[in-house]
Amino acid sequence: MTEVLAVAAVLGSGVTAGVLFAVALSVLPALFAMDNGTYVHAHQLLGRNWDPTMPVIVLSSTLADGVLAVAADGAARPLFAAAAVLLLGVSGVSHLCNVPINRRVKAITDPAVIPPDWQDPRPLWRRWHYLRTALAVVALVLNGAALAVI
Incomplete structure (x- = not known):
């Protein structure tokens, strides 16, 4: 049962890291190339x-x-624990930093009319996104290492 759960942890952290990496690699540069509206x-x-x-x-x-x-034994235990903390960090950064920025952007009802006092959130959003991407990639590496030593 431990092995099955470990594979699930690797898959979940891999999907997380992959999605965040893809956004950092391709989506963010595209968003930065666009005008505000x-x-x-x-x-x-x-x-x-x-x-x-x-x-x-x-x-x-x-x-x-x-x-x-x-539940794991030996060297895998601290690796899984560290991965859990890192993924909790991904969630924390997402909910406390990126999501509030997302809400501000979604609150603009007409993208053709940006308020004059609007501050472009892209640089701040990118910094938080890079942090959670790094956390997710390290969690994936730790989960892979833990699965290897089970």
Whole structure:
């Protein structure tokens, strides 16, 4: 049973890291190349299907790692524990940093009319996104290492 749960943790953290890496590699540069109105419209469209899918994947993987941190033996235990903490960090950065920015962008009702006091959230959003991407990639590496030593 430990092996099955470990594979699930690797898959979940792999999907998380892969999605976040793809956004960092391709989506973010595209969003930065857009004028403000086009960016707002694109951001609103891109954000539609992330919830609840990504939170479920991240939190399920975190839970699997947490269970494995208790159930696994030997060298795998601290690796799963560290991966759980990192994935919890991914979730925390997402919910506390990126999601509030997303809400501000989604609140713009007409992307063709950006308020004059609007501050472009892209640089801040990118910094938080890079942090959660790094956390997810390290969690994936740890989960892979833990699976290898089970």
